[in-house]
Amino acid sequence: MFAQFLTPAYLPFAIAFAVMIGIGLIESIGLGLGHLDLDADMGADGHGGVLDWLGLGRELPILIWLTSLLGCFTVAGTAIQQIAESLQGAPLPWPGAVGGALLAGGALNTLAANALARILPRFETSVISTDDLLRQRGTVLEGAARRGAPARVKVVDRHGQAHVVLVEPHDDADIIAAGETVLIVRRDGARFFVVPERHTLLQSI
Known part of the structure; x- marks a missing residue:
């Protein structure tokens, strides 16, 4: 399975997984890079529109959100290629798989980010000057x-x-x-x- 993950059809998802691990290590050693002031993007009613849809409207730390997005992209892309192999005997060309993974992973990450924001209440309303x-x-x-x-x-x-x-x-x-x-x-x-x-x-x- 590891060798398959390094083939061209799976390589974008392998790279995303490696970046996700790297960001996780940065967060774990506490370099303080995970917080981004998104107040300027919020509307007058306190809602972020597109940011809310993306899962950033709750002021989730940006690196946690990005880690979640990369994980969802990797899972979605791998699932797409596995399904394609089971149906037609070969994975999709990587551009097509990446496009599908961006759509599916983005939607999945909205759910994951909102769930993370609920279980990490200490990050809410904590953006400061x-x-x-x-x-x-x-x-x-x-x-x-x-x-x-x-x-x-x-x-x-x-x-x-x-x-x-x-x-x-x-x-x-x-x-x-x-x-x-x-x-x-x-x-x-x-x-x-x-x-x-x-x-x-x-x-x-």
């Missing part, structure tokens, strides 16, 4: 943050959703080690600046 992370505490995940050498910090917003951002010390002389708790005090573009909680002035905050 990056400025909302200011004055929040976080934990340095790895390495040491120095001026000019940022480190990754995990911050939990008011919705309980975790974000991973790059930070540098607010004070030039500070070196903040992995595991330390920090307070985010300002932002410059995608870079945040923090003060370590060990500073005496933060102990009572």
